[in-house]
Amino acid sequence: MFKEENLSKTIIVVPILFIILTASIITFIHIKQADSKFKNDSKKLEKTFLNEEKERLVTILDSINSYVKYKKLTSLNILKDKVKDKIDFANTILTESYNNSIGIESSEAIQINILSSLSQLNSKDKGKYFLYGYSKNRNSFNSKNISLKDNINKDFHVQIDEVLHKKNTSFIFNKETVLRDKKLVELNKISYLKKFESLNLVLGYSEYLEDFEVDTKKEILKRLNLMKLQKNSFIFTLDDKLNVIQDTSNNFKNISYETIQTNKNMISSLFDYAKLSKIDLIEDEYKYFWNKIDKNNYTLDVFSYIDTWDWLIGININIKNIDKSIEGIIGINESKRNEIIEYSIKTALIFIFISSFLSYFISIKITNMLNQYKESIENQKSALRNINATLEVKVEEKTKELEVLNNKLKQKFDSEVQKNRHKDELLQVQSKMASMGEMIGNIAHQWRQPLSTISTIASGNCVKIDFDFINNNDMKNDFTKIVECTKHLSDTIEDFRNFFMENKKIEEFDLRELIDKNLILVGSTLQNNYIKVIQNFSSVKIYGVKNELLQATINIINNAKDILLLKEEKQRYIIIDIFQDEKNAYLIIKDSGGGIPKSIENKIFEPYFSTKDQSIGTGIGLHMTKEIINNSMKGEIFVSNEKFYIENKTHFGACFKLVFPLVFPSN
Structure with a gap:
């Protein structure tokens, strides 16, 4: 049981303890929130830093993509210029040889000299020179191809006839089956033709697009190798089987990327990214992979898909000691956090001191007031005891008066109930009497027809007796009808009797x-x-x-x-x-x-x-x-x-x- 003498101490101690506890909890929550905000800000800062690195790499990839696209778009024109330049150069040699030999040597000797010159040029290049003879009326294959030992493609022959019949120079594109690496493959070929009308010859130069594309790829990969990135970063290129075909670090070239990258999910995602990009079913232009090495070290790989050659060009960056990279900014935030914590603790101590002092002062006042109330209550108790003795007598008197009044109300209630019952009985009687009136009228209606029938039969039989027309059968039938009518009257009386x-x-x-x-x-x-x-x-x-x-x-x-x-x-x-x-x-x-x-x-x-x-x-x-x-x-x-x-x-x-x-x- 709580002792009354401890009340004063409780009034003083409990508020102070409550103030200390409340201030401590609030300060703890405030410090916790400040610490949580510091950690969240640090994570956001770290994320921002990593995103900036990602955007920087994307900028580099954008530049690489622009260069690759430019080389792809301009490669055909470059090849055309190259083939045309070859013919122009060969045409100069042919013209010079012709001018030096005309009038001195026969046409056949001049052609042999030209073939010899072109043969020397062929040995220095991937393309092939060829020389065809033609007649004045119609183009035809009258001489051998200098560059090829195989039979001449007849479709190509027809194309030459059709084009040079109208023009002196022209480009021709065609497909040709050749032996490469002991396999027959179909390649695309571009040729440039020019008539040398003095000798009725067609000078031509052809080169396979695939061979030129190989040179273009080498040029692009060479250009990528020359690109310099910051330390811990390198550019690499993967073919359609994820083999490394270019690497600025020179550590992984000509080996499979799968042996380098141990993250199997990343390899699977790369294959899916290349497959979907190839058929234009992916919206993202670039593919990103973050690999966390430890708490402070990350690697970021960014890939871009080159659809023409099924390449994946990637940039790898090793972000080491990320905390050191952002510790300056985080240090400022940590200093602010420490200041907030120190301020919160000081504020809490001041609040506890002031609140405890006020609580002590107020508790003393409350204790004095309670003591005064206690004395007042004791006095009132004494007065109540005196009043209670007087009230008991008055209550007994009033109880007797209420019993008398209750008996009178009960008698009056019983009287009113009897009156209401009598009223209901009168209503029922009145309703019954009204119904009886209705029923008497209904009886009259019910009886009118049978009585009329009986009266008609009786008066009819009287007339028959007077005139002596009556017979026993008629009398029997009439009496039967009278019996039926009286039965109907009896049934009606029974129905009405049951009703009442x-x-x-x-x-x-x-x-x-x-x-x-x-x-x-x-x-x-x-x-x-x-x-x-x-x-x-x-x-x-x-x-x-x-x-x-x-x-x-x-x-x-x-x-x-x-x-x-x-x-x-x-x-x-x-x-x-x-x-x-x-x-x-x-x-x-x-x-x-x-x-x-x-x-x-x-x-x-x-x-x-x-x-x-x-x-x-x-x-x-x-x-x-x-x-x-x-x-x-x-x-x-x-x-x-x-x-x-x-x-x-x-x-x-x-x-x-x-x-x-x-x-x-x-x-």
Whole structure:
């Protein structure tokens, strides 16, 4: 248990401890955040530094790509200029030889000299000179090819005929199958032709594009070898099988890149990058690979794909001691971090000192106030004890007064209950009497036709007796009809007697049979007033007080009849539907009487409320109907106005919906 004498000490000590703890936690969080910010800034700085290195390498690769693209685009023109220069040079030699020999030697001797000169030129170059003879009418192969020992390509021969028939000079491109490395391969060849009309010769020079492309590649690789990067960086080139074909460091040339790079995922990614780049299915122009060697050392490899030759040109940079590269900037941040931590600690100590002093001062004040309150409470307790003794006497007196008042209220309550019960009994009697009046009228309607039949038979037989026309068969038939009429009268009396029987027994009965009996009781009245009843029945078993439900449904049908009698329309309808679902049975009674005004729709179930003349309506029929449905049948009744269609005509009237549970509640 907490001792009261320790309260003063607790009031002083606990706030100071709370202040110290709170200040320590806040200072710790602040220092932690400063340290976390320093680390995040360092990482961002490191990332920025690495990205700058990456961008620098990309700039170098952009320059290399531009150079390679330039060489690829200009290589054909350079080759054309080279081939043309060869012909121009050879043509100069041919012209000089011709000029020196003309008039001295025969044409055949001059041609032999020219062939000898061209043969010497051929031995110094990859291309081939050739010399064809032609006639004045049509170009033809009249001399041997100086450069080739194989048979002349006939398609190439045809091209020469077609071109030089119209021009003196021309380039020709064609394909030619040759033996290379003991294999027959098809190569692309460019040739330049020029007529030497003095001797009816065609001078030509040809070179394979693939041979010139090899020279171009060598030139590019030589240029890459001459490029100088900073220390720890080098440029290298890989072919389509990832073999190193160029390396500025001269450490890896002519070996497979797979033996150099141990990162198998990187090798696989490079193959995929080259494959996708070849078919233009990759968006990135460059491929980057960061390899972390240890905490402070990285290598960065950047690759670019050269589609014409299936090359991968790469730059490798070894970034060593990254912390030293950025330690100057990080050092500034670390100094700021230390200053923030030192400031936070000083601020926390000052806050603890000032807050503890204030807390001690306030705690002393609170302790003094509590002591004063304690004395005041003790005084008030003493006063309360005195007052309590007085109150006990007063409470006892008031309790006796309340008991007397409670007895009086109980007596008055019982009296009011009896009055309400008597009122309900009067309402039931009035409703019963109103129903009896309706039933007497219905009895008169039910009896009128059989009595008329009996009277007609009796008067007819009297006439027959007077005129002596009667016979036994006719008399027997007439008596049979009289017996049937009297039986009908007896059944009618029995139905009405059952209606007025006081029977509160809850029983199971067929709702359809009850409505059929209902229509027997009021059917004559409805028929005599030209009211047509449309029945949509199905057999439904329910539980409740049968006679009371019969009275309730007669009240609804009589109300519908009274409304319809006020209408001057020839077509008057009452529609009765009986159906059920899984839980409830439904009885719906609709009429074509025009509906219930919205202003009184919520009042029609109130006692003594009626829209009829006082001589016709009492205003208790629908009230008693609702009481019977709710209490005797444990159901619900709803009223609304609805439109419906009969014989392609729209009708409008009141709709009473009665809902009964299929299982009668046990309570």
